[in-house]
Amino acid sequence: MGAVREPERCRDVFGVLREVVVEDVGEFVTPGSVLEQRLVHVDGALFVRKYVSRAAGARDPRRYDLLDREVRAGTRLGQVFKRLYPRELARLAAYNLDVEEPFALLHAYHGEPAIGPASRFAEDERRRFEQELFRALVLTAAAGVVHGAVGMEAVRWQEGRLQLVDFEHALRVGDPRWDASSPDGAGRTGARADPRDDVWDAARLLRRVSLGPHADGPVLDRARDPERLRVLLDPVFDNPVELRPRAAEVLAALRGDPSLPPTTDPEAGLGPGRALFDQVSAAKGGPPSPPPARPPRRGRRGLRLFSLLAVAVLTATAPFGKGARR
Amino acid sequence: MSTSEVFVLDLRDGADQPPPSPSGGVVVLDRADTLVEHAEVYLGLLSEEMVTAVVCVAVGEPARDDGPGGVALTAPSVLRNAAVLWVGDERGVDWAPGDAAPRPPERPGAALEDLVAALRVPELFDRVVELAEGRSVSPGVRLVSCAVDPAEEAAARAAAVRSLCADDQPVGEDFGAALVEAHVPSTRDGAVLAGRVHAVQLDVVRRLNHVTELARALGTPAALFGTRRPTEEIGKHVLWAGQAVENYRQVVVELLDRVDGHVQIGRPPVEDVLAMGVSPPVEAAGDQVAADLRRAVDAQLDAGAALPALAHELRLLSARTGPQGCTAALEAARLRGPLSLEMPEFPRWPLSLWTLPLVLSCCAVVAYLLGPGWAGWVGGALLAACWSGAGWLVLARRPRAEGEAGAVAAAPVALATFGAVAAVGVVGGALGALAQPSPFTSGWQVQAGVWSAALLSAAVVVLGWRSAVHQWRARLRLAAMHDAVVELTGLAEDAVAGQWRPLRRRRAIAAAADEVAAGLEEVATALRGAQEHFCAVPRGTTVDGHDRMMRPVPAELYAVVRGDVVEVCRCALEPAWPAATSALRTAPGVYEQRLNRLIDEYTGDIRRHGLFAAARADRDEAARDALMARVWAETPAAAQALRVGAGGEMTQLCRSGQLRYLSTSAEPGLLRFAPARLRRVVRDGGAHQGFAADLAVTWGAGGELIGALRLLPLRVESVRHDAGGGE
Structure with a gap:
């Protein structure tokens, strides 16, 4: 029986509508994904198709949100890094969320889930893993994306190369947290998503890789951590998110490659359009006017001084007034 | 020749085929009516040089054409000199020679199986051959398992298995401490810095010491009157010393950076680190590390540690002992700078202005005491000149960063202050003497007054300068610079001694611990996976033909089994x-494969030889002895079986009607036997120590049967040797 080939309409990361022929290859599973996945061929290349089937969506509507997050993160990363897309991050190719069974097409992942080889890392591989992990976080932070579920299940490994995948819990930096999306609330102390949320998760993962799965219990007992981990990770674990070191700082301590590929600000191109919108809005009466600005503090202070002066003058002149009446 | 191994060949119903190259003793199980048919097989076995002896166990009724004329067994001639045990009936009858009334066996069961199991014990096999060679005998058994x-x-x-795979069994926190202590010494041996770092360190120490010497010399007369005065050069030396300290800090940072970089990511190369003047890392003795680690792991396993917990400890050991880098030291050294030695300002007035009233007074x-007249004027003027000169001198010698203040610059200031005040004093004293002459008229009184004023002036000048020097020295941060050097040296030496020198040893320990941890994790996972079939009760297995009542697992049994599983x-x-040893990784799956194979071997071994004689019993003799003692104590029938005599009641392996084939005149052979382990147990104590010294008991190295075997010869006329077959 030949593989099923179906034409699909979808949009690339820039929103351009395309039609592709998708040929199903087989089942695909990653430990960090809740969504259903298939391996597919598109134009001879291998892709991962993440989707929400009708039945799964009816059973668990939360999956639509997960796919939405994957697509939002993927488009953002794709727009920021464009052609020189870093291999450390899963790459979204296309998506369609407006169909009955919404899906996202991602370029085939590298390697295998790190959970297998990580238990047999030699020292140099472990160091490499650490650097690659924090480099991936430097890249997501540069794109303004918070992965939200960095862990052993979300990383893949192949010959010294790491890839961060499964952005199903991802948020844009500054988005309000969606607690239900967080697999682990620890380390997330702010109200809004911060790239340093991922640093905390990565620090946990780093401990696990160094000390084994036993070290990654629900409560972190760091009393017997080796000196190297304490120096490196104490600032991460001991500080709230605002004071926590950034991924780039940890990467520097790990002596990793700090260079970034060229990035583009996707918002920059929207400037003229937004200006035009404001102009048109103003011509039509404008959008609802913002509340009046608070009066400057200087004016308020002047009013207070004037009132004080007036009271003083009145008090001083009161006896003369009385004397005059006498 | 004693037999070391006994092989059982079952020819009944063609169950077995003769092995291609048999060796040791051979027990052949055959049907009584097919002995002659198998003559070729017997001939083959008996002619094999590696076969020490053959015991034929002929089971069943004689061939129909043999009876009822009194022939119980027709054997091929080739067995004429072999031991033939005829088992007329597998159930047998309980009977004692001389007792005319045989009874059905009390414990009908696997008497034949027990007999064969007993014959598997080489010592017993040899004794049976000795007693029955060239004869056909009927065996009677009284056996207790x-x-x-x-x-x-x-x-x-x-x-x-549950205990070994438990996740919550902690291991002692000092695990691996001895290993680390042996291979990664905590001393600073070899940490002495050399080369560039050492040169810079020497330079900074020399410069700081020079500044110390100059500062000390400031308080001496040489500072004021010498030709090479310290006041001239101390400023620039202080500056240079500060720069040297900062230079040393930068060199130490560079050293730490290189060490940390190499340890963390292998860059820069070793040569670049060595170029800083440190000794090369000491070599690692991989075999010694592996041997020490093995001892530690074995000790933990023997102490009851669970595999996952032990693996976790090994991971911790790897992480804690592996190269840590010196990031903290590097950060500390970076934060220490930039270092500099400030030249503190020397007191603006080395002779305090508070001395001016004293100048005036003196x-x-x-002038007053020596006046009126020219003597007063001259004496006062001399003292005034001294005061002015002293003031000018200390102001001129005042050290600054760029050198002394200088005589020219100091002269107007000295004249304007000390000179002017002294002049006023002289004029005032002289005029006072004119107005009212001194009441001290005697010479010694005047001299005493003059000398007192002069000496007081001199003392004030000397003490004033020294006080200024002391104040200045107190503000000079030489001690802080020394401390900084000591601290930086300590950081560098700690990094070299703790991280750089034992780098290879740390790596060797970490790699070994990682490998063993990975192995233990794989073994634990495989053991969990194999638990179902490994821990299943073999089908149809009962003891003594009946199921025992369930009870908690005896501690002795648990100790033996756990020891075996640990050994596996x-x-x-x-x-x-x-x-x-070689810091290489084993391919994934190797440990799992080995464990599964070893489990199969172990269960097969137990099935064949029993728990007491299993091949992996070499490490836990004491545990097995304890278990044997318990079994012995719980089985009084075993002692009775060992005491039975040749005329005692046994299960004779024939039917009551076949007893007539047995000789009543020939002396029966009797074998009493037990496992050698039991001998050790009874010898060590208890009420049955006599057994241990009983020479008639055959102590077998293996087997799990205790009891007696009676070999009753068949009547001569009951055995016929067929001349055909193998003849």
């Missing part, structure tokens, strides 16, 4: 040690 209940054994195995007193795991882990 000391085998462990398979259900209990399975329960013990399950408990042992000059006035001298230990063997499965075997490839870890060569890998640990």
